[in-house]
Amino acid sequence: MIVSALLTSVGINLGLCVLFFALYSVLRKQPCNLKVYAPRLVAEGRAGQRSHFNIEALLPSAGWVRRAWQPSEDELLNSCGLDGVVFNRIFIFSLRVFSVAAIIGIFVLLPVNYLGDHLRDIDFSDLPNKSLDLFTISNVKDSSNWLWVHFSAAYFITGVVCYLLYSEYKYISNKRIAHFSSSKPQPHHFSILVRDIPSHGRSSLSDTVETFFMDYHPSDYLASTVVCRTSKLRGLITDTENLYRRITHLKSMPSSSQNQSHTGFLGLFRKNGDLMGHYAKKLEDLEQNVRLEQSDISAGREVAPAAFVCFRSRYGAAKALHIRQSTNPTEWVTEHAPEPHDVYWPFFSTSFTQRWISKLVVVVASVLLIVLFLLVVAFVQGLTYLEQLEALLPFLKNILKITVVSQIVTGYLPSLLLHLVASLVPPIMKLFSAMQGYIAISEIEKSACNKMLLFTIWFLFFANVLTGSVTSQFQIFLDPKTIPERLAVAVPAQASFFIAYVVTSWTSLSWELNRTIAFIGDLISRRCSKTNDDDFQIPSIPYHSEIPRVLLFGLLGFTYFLLAPLILPFILVFFCFGYIIYRNQKELLNVYQPKYDTGGRFWPIVHNATIFSLILMQIIAVGIFGVKKLPLASSLILPLPVLTLLFNDYCRKRFLPIFHDFSAETLIKKDREDRNDPAMEEFFDKLVTAYRDPALMPIRHSTNSNDHSSPLLSKV
């Protein structure tokens, strides 16, 4: 890629960004879009109704930027939990790291690269047509002493990143402890989930649980809720709800249109009144079935061998959690209880064999996904090499000869395609994780986040860098000695592709700001129906797709820091945009509402990914100095990954346990604070029923209940 192509790409994307920003600032002022741009405000009833027309509302403004900037971290914590704060810290951390990196990169490494060894013939003429390679390390001559600048930069940036990582880990773990210490008593602090409860035949499962815990934890045990298999019931409830929605929809239609649509063709359809009656009858039957099934389950006929056990103190719960309960390690298996609304109930319906099979299915499905996406990546890579594309599709030859088209195709299209394709993956990964048998939605998303991270690193980085077939990609790992050199050759070659990718990502961020898909979806639904006003859902931030996406740019920044420092300012702009946009979405003008609170347990993933990026940078540095025939630097850089790994090891020991569970010290202190709180008795009363399966709650749309039955029946 040449400089002018890069500039075209930057131009297009900046233009698009400005357009989207302006569009956003106009659209969000329209009251009809409130549900798209501030669903949380609407849900919480905080949205002021500005019904009168205002010319100001049609002018773009930048007030939202200022408002997104203002809130302090404590306000952030209150409005979107510690996970939101952690997500925000990723941007702050990245901004800090890449500010330092960009300063070194642009003012030290870039000049060294550009000048190569030819200090004298500085030549800025014809810059637009020069290749971007001039700004990369490839331009420095072999065994040049200038390479020692890169060497020092590698050591310096590693030191800076480790220092920042350490302080960030410390900051967040302190926040986590403080958040716990200041939190109100919550059900999941006092509860554990017990699985694989042995059945004795004689007594019921709930009696078995009660006896066991009363026997071994007499002073701590409070109550237990046996988990039921509710897949059948769930199906019935969904059917009921669908039917109820159809009835409401039918009801809301004007009589004329009802008649038009339903008393038509050859009188085959019954009259609307008949239809309503039929549906109401069916609904009544369904609800009867639901109630029967509920009473069946409550009678204890459909129990899973699992129970939520609640204790009188947090320390009591910790004791039961950490000490193996039963002599047989496969019985009475304990684990952390998730928050009640975070429990993934369908999981309990599956049997052990089903879970085992689903795991196998997940493996097979992952393999298929890998193959599918490698094909896509291969195609996308083809686009960056116009000659290949021309050879493949000869009829494009003439079109591609037009400069603008070829610049768009090489500079913009490939990365746009990658962005699009990559956005399809998160839901798939979440589905895979759900099949794996996690009991909490937060756990599913954490696992999906890890999967996405692997996917992102592999498919967006390695598959693009290591061109060739899947097998040839994997073969690099069978010959570990050559990895640094192969990477040192392959990674710089893709510099221009990734610079273009980073630039395109600005636009995808402004898509996020505009919530384009939600906006279009809302537009369509408003055209089609007018009744679904009540059941719109406040979206929760999809950490499992957003965190890996952000981390990828960190990886790109680190790996290209030494090789092509030109990428750094673009990455910095990305993080700036991201910081503002995500704060805006989470903030007072709020889009997302947290679905769960893991207490910042996403940070270790970020930490590990950053360490991985650092190590990768160092490995590439080893290779680069080897390729550039500076073996001394190549050997002297070897202690760096070792030191980084030692640092990581220390962090694992020092901070990671804090993210798994709280210490006896913390728990006992918190318990003592609560001991004299009169509100605790009330809390314990609620705790007893906190973990009831929502499917067992009385259903609301019942035709027999007072509020709904009357309008329905009166119409019939």
Place this chain on the structure above:
Amino acid sequence: MIVSALLTSVGINLGLCVLFFALYSVLRKQPCNLKVYAPRLVAEGRAGQRSHFNIEALLPSAGWVRRAWQPSEDELLNSCGLDGVVFNRIFIFSLRVFSVAAIIGIFVLLPVNYLGDHLRDIDFSDLPNKSLDLFTISNVKDSSNWLWVHFSAAYFITGVVCYLLYSEYKYISNKRIAHFSSSKPQPHHFSILVRDIPSHGRSSLSDTVETFFMDYHPSDYLASTVVCRTSKLRGLITDTENLYRRITHLKSMPSSSQNQSHTGFLGLFRKNGDLMGHYAKKLEDLEQNVRLEQSDISAGREVAPAAFVCFRSRYGAAKALHIRQSTNPTEWVTEHAPEPHDVYWPFFSTSFTQRWISKLVVVVASVLLIVLFLLVVAFVQGLTYLEQLEALLPFLKNILKITVVSQIVTGYLPSLLLHLVASLVPPIMKLFSAMQGYIAISEIEKSACNKMLLFTIWFLFFANVLTGSVTSQFQIFLDPKTIPERLAVAVPAQASFFIAYVVTSWTSLSWELNRTIAFIGDLISRRCSKTNDDDFQIPSIPYHSEIPRVLLFGLLGFTYFLLAPLILPFILVFFCFGYIIYRNQKELLNVYQPKYDTGGRFWPIVHNATIFSLILMQIIAVGIFGVKKLPLASSLILPLPVLTLLFNDYCRKRFLPIFHDFSAETLIKKDREDRNDPAMEEFFDKLVTAYRDPALMPIRHSTNSNDHSSPLLSKV
């Protein structure tokens, strides 16, 4: 190797065995050898003094075999702890497995191999000069259908082994729980070791510990013992003891010899009386130093940031052990307390940096050891190929032409050398493990056992199988696809070497029976001095060297089960000999006394090693069927390793946790039993001081104390 060479080797070894057995039965009847052959009896004062001469005592007999056979497992448990029982179970398990394997091997596989595809030309003439290869799978023709017999045998033996492994694991874990349930209260059940105690400057370390545990475990906490740095004191005590020993030695010599030896040459040596006085003075000074140092340490000036904390109940200790104590995970780190006499005190003297450096040293030393032993193995392998040896050392040509010599050199010498060299390794491995920073001798030996296992499998198996340089050996793992085939070619080629190795091992077992080295050592010491009667030590069984040695034969048995079933009867004989000999050493006529009781924690090592051997057998089977051009069998054997690994995974979940710690159920039950025991108060009184560093005990050889000073001073 041809059949006659094998027979020579079997003859030599059987002869040696009979000789050693006879020697043993005679030697052990001599009262003067009691200390070598029944040191435990002597120490416990159970050895009857048969002073009158008896002709019977000079005749070999087999009574010891019967006596070794008799004791039941409970008697074994009482006399040498659960570890002894586990060691015994290894032999029982191996005998069971290889009885089945030998029956199939000899009566099914061997005929198939020998006949190859030539069912008709059965030819037993000239058997002695036939190659052993006739009995291996190499003799079966490519893509012969007879190979399906081997295929079925692989499935069958895997099933048998897994069933036996499962029942053995279950048996031993039940034994472990029963052993714990029936055990008397022991200090290490009630204690934990706390490390990295933060120092506050103001208060002393013991106060800090006391305050912390009184605060967070008020109902359970009993007492704590702060660990001191005693390396200097230890040095002083050793000096004192050496000096005391010298004085006692001097004292015991007859006056005349004293005068002869010490008032000699030119009167340069002072008189014996002077010498005694000088020594006594020096001893007094040393002991004064020891006492000063002890009071220094007791005053709390030399404390390590670690303490043994004792609790009032086992469950209380478990709570403190399993729940992280401090908010900072690097402080108040808890771990299992070893038995008081099992604590490896020197460890506490080293600082964190020292331990870190020692770990690095261990790594470097291991690399050196690997290189050294590879050289040895290369030399030994040279011996099996006479031609190579002749080329290397041409002057041996004539000697090697003598049949007997060549048979001895090829059939006996290589394996004898390997045995000798391998016996040097265990002490080195134990030293390495000690340097790694384990706090208990049992932990050190467990870690050394794992190291030895790796070493044994690598150096005695792989290094012999995969001839060539170290790098070429490791390169096999860089190309995983070819591993089965390369092994399938290399392993059968070494069949005759390993058959010879197994046969030689019989002799080394009878060495163990005769305690040859201890016997010679005792002989020499008795000739040289007569005073050291009191301080002979009862040896403890060196599990870290014995278990890997026994397991190697399991590995050989499994890997050659399909390839060269001829090895199986020899292995069976080995296990029979081993069973009897080790029972004899541990039994009533006892040599070894257990130094610690890990409660059978060596079994998981045995289990894992067996699973490894099975997988290796299966991988080789995949390769063999590939080489033999039976691809269907090669693919159909693939599920077998997968199933084996799944089985292993289940065992890990089902049994392994039992070997780490006991469940709440077990602990609470045991605590309740003790609650009404009046002896508990007395036990708690003792518990408070159980973990005092033995170096801080008042020293016994003091010249100022009453019992020793008088004889010493009276002589002066």
